Amino acid sequence: MIRVELVKLVRNRRTWTTIAVIDALPVLVAVLLAVTDIGPRPGTGPAFLSAVLADGTLFPLAALGIVLPLFLPLAVAITAGEAIAGEAQQGTLRYLLIRPVGRTRLLVAKLVSIMAFVVLAVLVVAATAYLLGALLLGNESVSATGPASVSGSAMSTPELVGRTLLALGYAMLCMLGVAAVGLFLSTIARSPLGAALGTMALLVASTLLLTLDAADVLRAYLPTRYWLAFVDLFRDPILWRDVLRGVLLQLAYVVVFLGAAWANFMTKDVTD
Amino acid sequence: MRRWSVVVAGTLLLVAAIAGVHRLPAAESDVGAAELLRQVRGAEDHSWSGYIETEGALQLPDTDGFSDVGALFGERTTMRAWWHDGQHWRVAQLLLAGETDLIHRGDTTLRWDYERFDATLSRDPAIRLPRTADLVPPVLAARLLRGVDVDDVERIPAKRTAGVSAPGLRLVPPSDLSSIDHADVWLDPGSGVPLRVEVHADGADSPAFTSQFREFSSARPSTDEVSFEPPPGVEVGFDDVLDIADAANQYASVRPPDRVAGLERAASSDQAVGVYGRGMTEMIAIPIRDREADPLREQLAQTAGVDRSAERTAVSVGPLGVVLTGAAGEGGWLLAGTLTREALDRAADDVLADSVFLGDR
Numbered sequence: 020m021i022r023v024e025l026v027k028l029v030r031n032r033r034t035w036t037t038i039a040v041i042d043a044l045p046v047l048v049a050v051l052l053a054v055t056d057i058g059p060r061p062g063t064g065p066a067f068l069s070a071v072l073a074d075g076t077l078f079p080l081a082a083l084g085i086v087l088p089l090f091l092p093l094a095v096a097i098t099a100g101e102a103i104a105g106e107a108q109q110g111t112l113r114y115l116l117i118r119p120v121g122r123t124r125l126l127v128a129k130l131v132s133i134m135a136f137v138v139l140a141v142l143v144v145a146a147t148a149y150l151l152g153a154l155l156l157g158n159e160s161v162s163a164t165g166p167a168s169v170s171g172s173a174m175s176t177p178e179l180v181g182r183t184l185l186a187l188g189y190a191m192l193c194m195l196g197v198a199a200v201g202l203f204l205s206t207i208a209r210s211p212l213g214a215a216l217g218t219m220a221l222l223v224a225s226t227l228l229l230t231l232d233a234a235d236v237l238r239a240y241l242p243t244r245y246w247l248a249f250v251d252l253f254r255d256p257i258l259w260r261d262v263l264r265g266v267l268l269q270l271a272y273v274v275v276f277l278g279a280a281w282a283n284f285m286t287k288d289v290t291d
Numbered sequence: 292m293r294r295w296s297v298v299v300a301g302t303l304l305l306v307a308a309i310a311g312v313h314r315l316p317a318a319e320s321d322v323g324a325a326e327l328l329r330q331v332r333g334a335e336d337h338s339w340s341g342y343i344e345t346e347g348a349l350q351l352p353d354t355d356g357f358s359d360v361g362a363l364f365g366e367r368t369t370m371r372a373w374w375h376d377g378q379h380w381r382v383a384q385l386l387l388a389g390e391t392d393l394i395h396r397g398d399t400t401l402r403w404d405y406e407r408f409d410a411t412l413s414r415d416p417a418i419r420l421p422r423t424a425d426l427v428p429p430v431l432a433a434r435l436l437r438g439v440d441v442d443d444v445e446r447i448p449a450k451r452t453a454g455v456s457a458p459g460l461r462l463v464p465p466s467d468l469s470s471i472d473h474a475d476v477w478l479d480p481g482s483g484v485p486l487r488v489e490v491h492a493d494g495a496d497s498p499a500f501t502s503q504f505r506e507f508s509s510a511r512p513s514t515d516e517v518s519f520e521p522p523p524g525v526e527v528g529f530d531d532v533l534d535i536a537d538a539a540n541q542y543a544s545v546r547p548p549d550r551v552a553g554l555e556r557a558a559s560s561d562q563a564v565g566v567y568g569r570g571m572t573e574m575i576a577i578p579i580r581d582r583e584a585d586p587l588r589e590q591l592a593q594t595a596g597v598d599r600s601a602e603r604t605a606v607s608v609g610p611l612g613v614v615l616t617g618a619a620g621e622g623g624w625l626l627a628g629t630l631t632r633e634a635l636d637r638a639a640d641d642v643l644a645d646s647v648f649l650g651d652r
Contacts, residue, residue: 066387069408070405073524084388167408167522167525170383170403171390171403171519240309250387250389254390258342258371258385260342271305275298275305278302279298281294283295
């Protein structure tokens, strides 16, 4: 079942179109930075972007900072929204369930497929950004001692690669939380668009509430609260506090919303 | 239905677990106020490290030269700090996409700004504006405790801070001139290091300023943690003048009086800028030029509750009072501190009456 879903994902032209659209923004930013040599003012713009003119090896992280707040979750919300509601809308869900496959397995296969999409998207963005960073952007601070951490200490290249991989893994986990919410809404909504919009509404509300002091009591529960904590992996020493909290919060979202998706889908009266 | 019950029960359990961690009750301590005062004073040279959050409700005017101060007292700031002693420490202000570190060694401070990719060294001036390192709980508490006697303290209930039950101590200003109603300090029962400090203005329900550890260790940090080597490609610059207060103190050709509103000038402020009083009753008087005074005057004029006359603009923000003398187009004296409005007005009168102009330098 999982294999079938993965093959379907990889063969679907829309998968690659969506990834290309996500990738287009960091590519455009890299080209503009390389052509104009004008970076964002210090303290403005996405994480690490002001540093990439001096050090192109940081561009995969800057690209992550560019796509993580909106593009990537939007794509995940659309893909997750499609999972069940899309099949129902096309009238194929009934036929899927006729096969000797349990609903739980179908749900798991759908989640694995969404996660495969996330992994593909993040890896493509990171790989493209690495190439563009190396070819187009600066390499002033790349020396025998390597680039600098956010705290100003030198990082060796293996250290930078290790931390970058951790950051990519963390971003993927954050998107797993989004996927779980989208999958749950996909078991409820009649249309995939409704499920995707519902997921995005939750994320936009979370981002907005984070800026509001009056919503302080909710901060610890908001899904986007720790998304940008991957920056803490580049401090010296690494600040694990928010990263660990982010991991636990995302796992909590995954458990709760996958559980809800499972409870709803198992008892759902499928007619489409 | 049974499946939904499992999901709902699991969700409630998770929410309760997250909420419960934040609401663990604090174990009360029977240590008296005098003993706590002795402990907190004895811990002033103690080493420590930790993760700190400050939260200010003081909406100060945002003008060039003072914007960092406004952010420090009016917003939430998160920091990591490693403290050997008063001479060797590092305080890192954590920003969403960067970090600004202050690394102190002897009588110099190095400032690392990741977003500007810039390292700057400066000597410690006699007078300067507040910075992040002044607001970490042990340093803030030490400042508030100056001049406080055993008669000015009382016990308050313990509070769970940084994972420990911290006994609390209330400090009441010994002087009637202070605009602070009280300051509360909770300290680590093991080391006596202050873990949380709240400053309350007269008549306010919530604190005007809070500084607290979220994570704390009383172990001595390693030498590496309080050190800094500039990264490859970065040349360390040198700042002759740290901020507007330092500049005025070095170059303004005026001397403020030795005593204003009944408060003595601090021995360390023997040039153009005067610092008066101490602890919870402290005020600074800075002579500023028209080019800095005018925008500040305009900003003050737009602040809620401003009291403006032809020759004076005054604002009270929580316990912090600000008075700027002079009319539009003129320089003036900027007085700021935790003094009552009447005391600040008296201080402004005294500064204007008794300052000595040294002539052009």
